[in-house]
Structures are given as C-alpha cells and as structure tokens.
Amino acid sequence: MIEVEHLSKIYGSTPAITDVTFSVEPGEILGLLGPNGAGKTTTMRILAGYLPATNGNARIAGYDVHENSLAVRQRIGYLPETPPLYPDMTVEGFLHFVAQIKGVPAGDRPNKVTAAIKRCNLEDKRRVIIRKLSKGYRQRVGIAQAIVHDPPAIILDEPTVGLDPRQIIEVRNLIKSLAGTHTIILSTHILPEVSMTCSRVAIINRGKVVATNTPENLMTQLTGGSGYELEIEGEAALAKQVLQNVAGVSLIESIPTAGGHHPQANRAYLRVISQPGKEPGKDIVATLVRAGFGLHELRRVNATLEDVFLQLTTEEKNFETEVDLAADNEGEAA
Structure with a gap:
C-alpha cells in the first residue's frame, strides 16, 4: 500500500x-x-505531498507521490502534529466542508460525515464549536477530518502529543480500530505508543532508518530478549567478575535497585542479560552461592522497546536544531 524507496531530503546543506x-x-x-x-x-510531509523529496521515490496505493500528487492526496488522510481545524466552525460543519474539498459527492457527504463522527466518538459534540472543545476532542476532530473521505491510507504525525493519559488511551484505541480497513503510518517519539498501537516499527535516527521489524522481534534480535535482575549481599565488582564466565551470559551491569526496592546497605543490584536462546538462571544462582554471595532475589526481566531505542539512537542536539530550523523556514516559504 505504501512504498518508500531511498527517500532523501536536504535543506540547503x-x-x-x-x-x-x-x-x-x-x-x-x-x-x-x-x-x-x-x-x-x-x-x-513528503508522503502527504506537502514537501518534495530531493531524491528517491514514494508510492501510495500505486501512485507516485511526486508525479501523481493529486491522486495520492485523494487516497490519504493526513493529520499533522497541529490539527488543521477552523475553530469557529462546528464539528459537523467543519467535516462537511472537509468532505466537500476532498471531493466526496454531495449525496454521500451526510453519511460520510456521520460515519466519521461516530467512529471518532464525537456524536455528542457534532454541533459544538471547535474552539470550545478540549485538546483531546480537537485531536479526535483532526482524525475525523483525515478519515471523512474513507481513504485507504492514513498518515498521523504525533497524534497523541500534549494529551493527558486518559485522552492518550482513547486516541490510541481509536487508531487501533482503524487498522485492517485502513493502512496507517503513525509517527511518535513516545515508546509505549508503538508497542501498544503498532504492528510493526521503523526506527529512524539522524534521518536514517536503522531498524524495521515488529516490536517483539526487535527486542529479541537486538537485546537478547531477556535477562535477570539480582539483589545480592556483597560487592558488585566482585560479583561481576564471578558471573562473567557463566555460560549464556552476554552482559552484566549495575543498576540502582532490583524489583523497585529501596537500596540497602551491603547490597548490590545487578542486571544480567542473557544470550539469545539461553537461560542461565540456574547457573547464575549456583555460581553466586559457591562464591559465598548471599542471594536475596533473582527475577526474570524481558528486554523493553526502550532498550532497543537507546541502543539504536543517540541524541545529536546540533543536528536536530539545524534540521528543525531548516524545515521551519521551508514550511513558512511554502
């Protein structure tokens, strides 16, 4: 449905x-x-036809984004980070307006608008002026305008940014309900958003895609998938030396506490990451006991998407600032 090949965009240099x-x-x-x-x-923005690419190709529903921009825009719903709303219109009036400019036939507009309102749980807000809505409801209206013409592809840029926890859950459930009948790209820097909403993830860092897979496969392939947190009596440095030769152990690191406990005197807290397919828990226990360490707790932990994210990305502040400024300047010129 959506194919992106060797896409590049350069702002100046x-x-x-x-x-x-x-x-x-x-x-x-x-x-x-x-x-x-x-x-x-x-x-x-490139996929939505808002910006031209410097190099590369993108196709949506078989249409090239650059060569067939109008055909692509007829087949996508786009929600930018700031929803494109008219605050002095009612929800229903705004969606009728959007349906008209998106080419929905006049006879079909009432049904399309009603369907979008219902799907986004806006029935009791349909005659409310948009500026009187909370941020969460305005976000729902933004999603409704993206789906009112029933496009096969939906592009959502940071759809839950700035929402409170309840609103995030509601919008997340709404997005999940659109899957199957719509193909969706969802951009975010919020890790739970991906694991709870997306069937697959593409991690992008410094303008390059560095990994693409399901969240579960990424966690398994890049971190070994699981490990153990230990609370022991003794020195952490000595425990690390003892454990480094245990078969199936790939990494040993100190952590503030294990299991969320408050740190105690003469206690060491370690995380032991196992090699893929290995479960060295039994050997870890036996090795520590033989070496005279008191083992107070051993608990299995699974690798998280946060582990993958930190492994694959780095913060490059100067790079980010240059790109943001260049993008803003080009957006204003457009």
Missing part, C-alpha cells in the same frame, strides 16, 4: 532524511519511531 526505505502492507499500522529531529515529520 543539511540532510533531514537520507536513503529512507520502508513499506507498509495493507491494513497494517507502522510506527515511525525516533527522537525529536530525527526526520519523522519530514518523511510524513
């Missing part, structure tokens, strides 16, 4: 994205995950 390649299957939700300034919004 600053590359915003470089050789970005990924695809999204019909009915799938792909999470475009990366730190601020990594190139997520630039990629979204």
Whole structure:
C-alpha cells in the first residue's frame, strides 16, 4: 500500500532524511519511531505531498507521490502534529466542508460525515464549536477530518502529543480500530505508543532508518530478549567478575535497585542479560552461592522497546536544531 524507496531530503546543506526505505502492507499500522529531529515529520510531509523529496521515490496505493500528487492526496488522510481545524466552525460543519474539498459527492457527504463522527466518538459534540472543545476532542476532530473521505491510507504525525493519559488511551484505541480497513503510518517519539498501537516499527535516527521489524522481534534480535535482575549481599565488582564466565551470559551491569526496592546497605543490584536462546538462571544462582554471595532475589526481566531505542539512537542536539530550523523556514516559504 505504501512504498518508500531511498527517500532523501536536504535543506540547503543539511540532510533531514537520507536513503529512507520502508513499506507498509495493507491494513497494517507502522510506527515511525525516533527522537525529536530525527526526520519523522519530514518523511510524513513528503508522503502527504506537502514537501518534495530531493531524491528517491514514494508510492501510495500505486501512485507516485511526486508525479501523481493529486491522486495520492485523494487516497490519504493526513493529520499533522497541529490539527488543521477552523475553530469557529462546528464539528459537523467543519467535516462537511472537509468532505466537500476532498471531493466526496454531495449525496454521500451526510453519511460520510456521520460515519466519521461516530467512529471518532464525537456524536455528542457534532454541533459544538471547535474552539470550545478540549485538546483531546480537537485531536479526535483532526482524525475525523483525515478519515471523512474513507481513504485507504492514513498518515498521523504525533497524534497523541500534549494529551493527558486518559485522552492518550482513547486516541490510541481509536487508531487501533482503524487498522485492517485502513493502512496507517503513525509517527511518535513516545515508546509505549508503538508497542501498544503498532504492528510493526521503523526506527529512524539522524534521518536514517536503522531498524524495521515488529516490536517483539526487535527486542529479541537486538537485546537478547531477556535477562535477570539480582539483589545480592556483597560487592558488585566482585560479583561481576564471578558471573562473567557463566555460560549464556552476554552482559552484566549495575543498576540502582532490583524489583523497585529501596537500596540497602551491603547490597548490590545487578542486571544480567542473557544470550539469545539461553537461560542461565540456574547457573547464575549456583555460581553466586559457591562464591559465598548471599542471594536475596533473582527475577526474570524481558528486554523493553526502550532498550532497543537507546541502543539504536543517540541524541545529536546540533543536528536536530539545524534540521528543525531548516524545515521551519521551508514550511513558512511554502
């Protein structure tokens, strides 16, 4: 449904994205995950026809984004980070207006608008003026305008930014309900957003896609998938030396506490990461006991998406600032 091949965008001499390649299957939700300034919004703007790419190709529903821009825009719903709303219109009036400019036939507009209102749980707000809505409801209206013409592909740029926890859950459930009948790209830098919403993730850092897979596979492939947290009596440095020769152990590191406990005197807290497919827990216990360490707790922990994210990304403040400024300047010129 969505194919991106070797996409690049350069602002002056600053590359915003470089050789970005990924695809999204019909009915799938792909999470475009990366730190601020990594190139997520630039990629979204190119796919939506808002910006031209410097190099590379992108196709949506078989149409080239550059060569068939109008056909692509008829087949996508786009929600930028700031929803494009008219605050003095009612929800229903605004959606009728959007349906008209998106080419929905006049006879179909009432049903399309009602369907979008219902799907976004806006029935009791349909005659409310948009400026009187909370941020969470305005975000729902933004999603409604993106789906009112029932497009096959939906592009959502940071759809839950600035929302409170309840609103985030509501918008997340709404997005998940759109999967299957719509193909969705969702950009975010919020890690739980990806694991709870997306079937697949593409991690982008400094303008390049550095990994693409399901969240579960990424956690397994890049971190070994699981490990153990230990609370022992004794010195951490000595315990690390003892454990480094245990078969199946790939990494040993000190942590503030294990299991969320308050640190206690003469206690050491360690995280032991196992090699893929290995479960050295029994040998870890036996080795510590033989060496005279008191073992107070051993608990299995699974690798998290945060571990993957930190492994694959770095904060490059100067790069991010240059790209953000260049993007803002080009957006204003447009």
